[in-house]
Every structure is written in C-alpha cells, then in structure tokens.
Amino acid sequence: MSPRPAPPVLPSWLTWWQRPFPDANTLLLPGRQPALVDSGFVGHADETAAWARANAGTIDLVVNTHWHSDHVGGNALLQAGGAAIAAGTPEAEPISRRDPGCCAAEYLDQPVAPYTVDVPLEDGRLLRLGDADWEVVRTPGHTPGHLALWQPEERLLVVGDALSDYDVGWVNLALDGPDAADTALASLKRMADLDPRLILPSHGPIPTDPAAAFAAALRRAQRLVDDPAGAVWYGARRIFAFALMIRDGIPADEVEPYLHARAWLTDAARLLDVTPEDLAAELVTTMLGSRAVVLRDGRLRAAADHAPVAAETLRVPYPRAWPGTGPR
Template sequence: MSPRPLPSWVTWQQRPFPDANLLLLHGRQPALVDSGFVGHAEDTAAWARAHAGDVGLVVNTHWHSDHVGGLLQAGGAGIAAGAPEADAVACRDPGCCAAEYLDQPVSPYTIDMALDDGQVLRLGAADWEVVRTPGHTPGHLALWQPEERLLVVGDALSDYDVGWVNLALDGPDAAATALASLKRMADLAPRVLLPSHGPIPADPGAAFVTALRRARRLVDDPDGAIWYGSGGSSPSPS
C-alpha cells in the first residue's frame, strides 16, 4: 500500500534520522512545520525559499533541538509553539530543547505565538486546528486539517513506533499521557499522517494500532518504559 496523495499546497520532505522531516504549507503566507537541526539551517531555509518563497510562520510541534534549530527567525519568520513550551522557552532554559543530548545547541529564540488546544490557524492555503498531544514532551502539539483529513503528528508516533517518552524527566504519568494523546488522534480517523521522523505511513490505521500497543506496554511496564526512554529498546518483545 502506498501513502495517500497530498494536496498540491503541501510539500513534505523526509530527512535522515535524527533530523526532523520538513513540512511546507503553501499559500499567501507560507508556513513551515518544524525546522530541523541548526547544523542544517541554511539548507532548510534554501529549501523553503525554493518551494514557497518567504516563510511567514514556523510552527514547532515541540521544543527538541532536532525540530527547532533552523527556526528562520533571523529571516523574518514568526515562531509559534504550544503555550506550555512557549513559557519554558521564554525562560531561556537550554535543557528544554534537549540540545546537549543531541549535540545540537539552539540559540535563544522568541515564541511569537503561543498556541492553545482547539485554536484554528491559517497555515498556507488552509485552516488547521491545534490539538494538544502531550507525552513526548509536556507541550507537544499536533495539527489537524479536517477537510483533507491531514494530521501532523510530530513525534507522537511514526511508522515504526510510538514517540520517545522520558519518564525520568517528565514523571511517571508521561506514558499514560502519551497513550491518551494517541487515542485522541486516532479518534480523528486521519486520511494521512505526517510524522516528523520516518516515512508517511501507508496505512494510518495500522500505524495507530502499532503505536497504541507500544504505548500501552509503556504504561503497563514502567521499568521497561524507563529503559526505553533512556534510548534503549523495550526488554520485552513487540
């Protein structure tokens, strides 16, 4: 099964892990979702200009440095992010971007627009709804385009796994929070999933089944979840 086709006003580029994929939304005010590592910032800016001209807004699904390094703010783009993470970024806490873990330091930046659950944004040529999906990070968000049934999932899930959940950092309830977020997204019944890592899943329903099963195991096996969050694999079979 091949991934479902995207509208003409959406350009998506898969990048090698651990850098984040790029999603460009065309229209009168082009928008970019996530911007990848700072080490690739010039390539990101050139790619966006070549496909859509000047980007007016960059939306961060969450604050990790593999998503926020090439912010384009110096070129005049505004930055939007979930309200909980906007507050943390304003404090200039370098730990919030996981920059040391990924060896990709992020320069101080400003959130121009703090996004709340249910808020509707005009991104490119369409309206998108902000869906709070905490778990991978406390302020993680997804973006939902109901007419085309497109769902930007960030790191909440990918074609091969549920997103990394760090119980040591975010507390023992983070796995249950991630599971609830997955259920909320699955209930939208999206036609296309747009993840920040890996390919576009050919079968969104099957991708959710796999992610929900993994997330349930993280809830049921806290010791395994801590091991998984440290960068290892779960000790029990899939």
C-alpha cells in the same frame, strides 16, 4: 496474499520533505501565509532555509510540534529572516523566560540555537498555514508541550513524534513524571479518534494505512505504560544513538566518560536503581549486541541511516547562556 496499500496521495498545496536523522521531516505550506512545520536540526539550518526559500519564497511562520533539537534547529535562522515562531504554550513560556531547561538542550546535550516564541499555541486554536486552516491539537507525552495539527477538510494529521510507521515517541519519566507514558497513550487515543485519512509523522515515511499505524502505535505505547523500566531503557537508547549521530560517533575510549557526565543517564540510572557507571556499560554492550551501534575506525557510531553534521555547527550556547537570559 493481500495487495499492498496504494501510496498516500498528498494534496497539491503542500510540500513534504522526508529527512533522515538527525533532522525531523519538514512540512511546507506555501500560499498567502507561507508556513513551515518544524525546522530540522541546527547543523542543517542553512539547508532547511534554502529549501524553504526555493519552494515558497519566504516563510511567515514556523510551527514547532515540540521543542526537541531535531524540530527547532532552523528556528533561529528563519526567525532572523522574518519568520515568526509558534509553539505549544507549555514550551513557549519557558522559552520566553529563558529557562535553563529550554528544549531539554543541556539535559540531552543536543545543541539548539537561540530563538524566541512569538505565538504561544493553546489547544483548539485555528491557524492559517499557507491557504488552509489547521487546528492545534494538544498531544502531550513525548514532551509536555507536544502538539499535533489537524486539517479537517482533507483529514490530514501532523503527528510530530507521537508515532511513526515503525515507532512511538520515547517518554521521559524522570523529567515529566511517572505518568508521562499514560499521557502519551491518551494523546494517541485522541488522535486516533480523529480518524485521519493521512498521517504526516516527524520521522520515517508516511504510513500507507493510518488505522493500522495507530493500532500498532497504541500497542507500543501501552507497553511503555506497562513496563516503566522498559520505557526508561527505550529513551536511553534513543538519546544515546542521537548523540552518536550528531557527533560522527564518539571515540571508543571516551564513550563511557561521556555517558557518565550526562544528566539523562544519571536520571535513568536512578529510575532503574543501578549506578550510572553500570548503566553506561550495559547500554553500550546492549546496543553493540543489537547492532544499533557499531565500532568502526576506533569510534562508536550509530548504525541507523543519518546525515552528517559539521562539528562547528554544534557550537551554540546552552539556553542558560542564550541572549536575554537575566537574573533568576
């Protein structure tokens, strides 16, 4: 039996916060230009801001790996406190013009408090985060504007949702086109070619063996390319589980009506050539059967570990009603 790999050694000049769903892991870089990479879910924005203040004093810049709700939820509060927000240009531009599709918030029914992007990021841009320089690496696939951050001296790679120790990011073939899975696979290959010493993922623990983590991720991503229907199902399961997490479950008799009203489910049904009603029923049955969701106290709930969310924190407007929205 081979010995277990040693735990990853983090540089002393960064602080890593591994967080349960519905938050993304958060990277803090104190120093002359204190920065935060991703800001968690809106329901925990106060907690994110308090943690950042306790460990860095102030935050000058928040860099988002992409615009999903679990990565940008603290942006508005941190921006109100003086932080600038940086994001990949393909996502910065729609936010600037207040596109109703921003953050896929309404599409996914995942609340995001209004924010603006101050620093659009192109591939190859150098950013001073804390006391070190990092390179922006465009890694589209999970979203069109997804990015990674590369610190070449330490060979550290922030990978966002592109991969984790147990998973790869789901892809949206309906919104982003049939080549989204191929795009995600190409991004993984680009990151693997950097040969990082340390991978910092947005979910789960830091992988102990980066090369093995990339090898597993490439196999998983190839399966999404080879099986588009499986990729659609994979995304539907992830989106539905997240919906249950942030709402403390959904009453059992309201679950299927809730699903019938979701744009993402309608799109998934179209791609799978089934009715939304049939897909909703099969999704619930399948996830109950796999124990990804459980029925408890009359509510369907996500089985994965996750932090509770106060219901009142979800009451933020969809991007179509964000301040600054004008006639189109």
